[in-house]
Amino acid sequence: MDILSLSAVELAAKIKAKEVTVKEAVEAVFARMEEKEKVLNCYVTLDKEGALKQAEEVQKKIDDGTLTGALAGVPVAIKDNMCTEGMLTTCSSKILGNFIPTFSSEAVLNLKKAGVVIIGKTNMDEFAMGSTTETSAFGETRNPWNEKHVPGGSSGGSAAAVAAEECFFALGSDTGGSIRQPASFCGVVGMKPTYGTVSRYGLIAYGSSLDQIGPLTKNVEDCATVMEVIASHDLKDSTSVKREDTDFTSALIEDVKGMKIGIPRDYFGEGLDSEVKEAVLAAAKALEEKGAIVEEFDLSLVEYAIPAYYTIASAEASSNLERFDGVKYGYRTEEYEGLHNMYKKTRSEGFGAEVKRRIMLGSFVLSSGYYDAYYLKALRTKALIKKAFDEAFAKYDVILGPVAPTTAPELGKSLSDPLKMYLGDIYTISVNLAGLPGISIPCGVDKKGLPIGLQLIGDCFQEKKLIQTAYTYEKIRGEFKKPADSMEGGRK
């Protein structure tokens, strides 16, 4: 049996049926890493010993019937910006290069309760700032579909690890598209839940008002199953929402009859790659053929989303990252004279260029004299964007569009022109500004052999509509191609 090709839910079922042991699953994943990690570099930290120990404990509980969940025994990767007690948590930054948290993030605890096995921490853009996973202090991650290309970001390590079968699913975080975009680039499913659905406690903040944790999975069923486990009302997170409707797997229904799908014309204009456009519209067509009502409409303010996003996210980031100062934990410069010199040198040496750029941008827009012109204006724009979506959702159940204007760019091409890189977030960031749920699901491959993602956006708390639509589409689409394995010359 090829354990690695199983989905998370399939694997858990086989473990429950005693066809596979948890240890076998963990070992298979680590064997796969042996093969792939040198090139792909999906992980910052691997914990084989810990994973095998967890495997043993989990196996016992599955055997004695105390663990019966749909994910029990599944090896999982966690993005390195989520605290894991006793395990290095770096945010792919030199400044946290030696940081071992004393507690685990709520989402990780929820997974552990469900009996998963945490195998390691995945690489990311430093502090989740970037769209390529190239800003990591620990080297870039490569796209399993083509090693010359980026996996997307910032949850690039998580997306690539799922695509390369180096884990069965992974957690990522999404502030402006950081789950959906790498999912799209790596041909996996990624969901950003409604703001407040998954606790942010233990997630090292980038843009607090936009950050959400979500799953990167092999298929929609896994996505719904993981969502069901990680969603929780957490009193430790004041922005956490109490929801009664987190039975996401109940939406795994193959039916879109009467589902009203809106296609924003603004998402198909200039800058959109024609192959991406074709694949996305073909997906819409397929859904229409299954009974969905598909309609084009105008979603205004799309062009304002990027400046508003980079203003708000950078402002919050500039403040959130102040605590990394060399005083309490993390990196401290070797030599310094006095307090201010210590701060300056520690932060200059500890942070990478993209992080510094956003700290400067954020500090600037919050400065006295500029606050009203930039930050307040951005907040007003955010409110208007939310309103535009509210109007759209009065008419449609789901909004359909591309995840990113192009497929994964080549390594080294994006960071030289940050503004262009920021523009690549155009279809994903309004979802964060409006606090909405969004899902990315593979819908094709371009001529270069790189995956294309389809994005479905729902109204707040309407994840189930997204899951139902995505699930139906997945059935229409059929089994998605796997990355051709350059090292083995194709595994299947």
Place this chain on the structure above:
Amino acid sequence: MAKQYETVIGLEVHVELATKTKIFCGCSTAFGGEANTHTCPVCTGMPGSLPVLNKQVVEYAIAVGLATNCDITQYCKFDRKNYFYPDNPQNYQISQLYLPICRNGGVEIETEEGTKTIGIHEIHMEEDAGKLIHDEWNDCSLVDYNRSGVPLIEIVSEPDMRSADEVIAYLEKLRLIIQYLGASDCKLQEGSMRADVNLSVREVGAEKFGTRTEMKNLNSFKAIARAIEGERERQIDLLEAGEEVLQETRRWDDTKECSYAMRSKEDAQDYRYFPEPDLVPIVISDEWLDQIRERQPEFRTEKMKRYKEEFEIPDYDIEIITGSKHLADIFEATTAICKQPKKVSNWLMVETMRLLKEKEMEPEDICFSPENLAKLIMMADKKEINSTVAKEVFEVMFANDTDPEKYVEEKGLKTVNDEGALRTTVEKVIADNPQSVEDYHNGKEKAIGFLVGQTMKAMQGKADPGMVNKLLKELLS
């Protein structure tokens, strides 16, 4: 002729709230404790931690706002104040700038010219910082985060005060209100109440305010008064010399009685305030406000009025007793037990005040319980102890809340009321002091005092002096 100057003063008062736990986490606010033992990931700014607001902080802030006639901001928010310093683990302080919880209030103070209202611009909630300990020996600094996250309110007055007396009256007023609310013990020395003084001078009659300075590190009313005088003079001297007052923050050194500049306006930091995204806005409903309003205690003015009606004690006593919430509490609780308001008031006004003054203590520091004071009063009332013994017992009770009954029992201080035993003693004293007896018979009334004294001495103080007097007169007649 020398110019006449007017002093213009506004105050920023920080008050540490008496909550059991910190403002954004469940850590204890208890004073003392080993360094960094009252801490958790939240109040040490660990990555990934998030703040959760303590509801009691909001209730105390609202209660203080209502008691100082403020408008309550029913939709209020927290903001981040960004600045780097190691006592501030996140390098931002969670405070309120844009929508503080209380605004536009004021309190009345009594001045020589009569009643005056001091306006309150706003009251906002915020978190305290940790404490830096400089280790000179090892040439390093250490941080203790036990105080980090202790809840504070900052009460910002309007520049309505014109003298040190007005400032002290305003602070006394605030302190009393807050103590009556139980929102803080407001001890300046211990830092649970801290005042920064904003002061400027201008020529009498001028409309424009002069340039102000902000004075920090004032930890007693006396220091505040001295600092105000000192700063007023310093600014007038500058103006008289044709120089300018610089807008700056100064630190008062109370031992040297002078101040020095900490930072000028040019060095003023840009705090880059923005709304705290980790906390949701606080919505204060009318119902919640009503509940807090209903729970407001009886404040001093009402209490004074009630005392006048309920208890037959002098106005002066009422003023002193209600001048401290703790004293008033002791008075009421003791009176409730022994039903002797006049006697309770006497003990508080005379012996208690004497000992407080002698030991340089504040009424808040009184440790004896109303139960024990009531016991003492009742024992004296029943003539179980005489007044000299009562005072002696009181002193012990004042020091460590000793149970007076037990103490009197253990030390054998009970008055001897056995007339037979007393008569024998008196007879002996008469026999031993023929000279005094003769003096008495010759009309020297004073001589009896000596004989009473001798008897008391012989009885080791445990006799009722009235009874001794009566017996002596009887036996000598």
